[in-house]
Amino acid sequence: MKSHTEYVWMDTKDRYAIVNITPEVAAAVRKSGIKEGLCLVNAMHITASVFINDDEGGLHKDFDKWTERLAPHEPIEQYKHNLTGEDNADAHLKRTIMGREVVVAVTKGELDFGPWEQIFYGEFDGQRRKRVLVKIIGE
Secondary structure, three states, X not given: OEEEEEEEEEOOOOOOEEEEOHHHHHHHHHHHOOOEEEEEEEEOXXXXXXXXXXXXXXXXXXXXXXXXXXXXXOOHHHOHHHHHOOOOHHHHHHHHHHOXXXXXXXXXXXXXXXXXXXXXXXXXXXXXXXXXXEEEEEO
């Protein structure tokens, strides 16, 4: 069995962002040379997410509205975590809701998705550099 590791670096200009990282992940799979296996994509930060869904702008706005309703950023005093001087407790909660990582099958050297599926990086406390792990294993 072979393995291949790459990192995708993210640096969003906004606090909240959804970024389609499918092209970067697909390139890593091709570079790995692995034809049959699994690809794990993991947000390596506790206020960011990786998830699979449709690449549709209205849906992305719905995610923003939905997660903000479940874990509103303000007032920041509502969260005990923020009493330590932080202001990102909501981002930790949003990450939990949206997920830490995804695993996608690799078939014939390509990501094996269902219809409309794409891989997204969800940023909930941006404006600084973060990384995403891409780990491919297989033959």
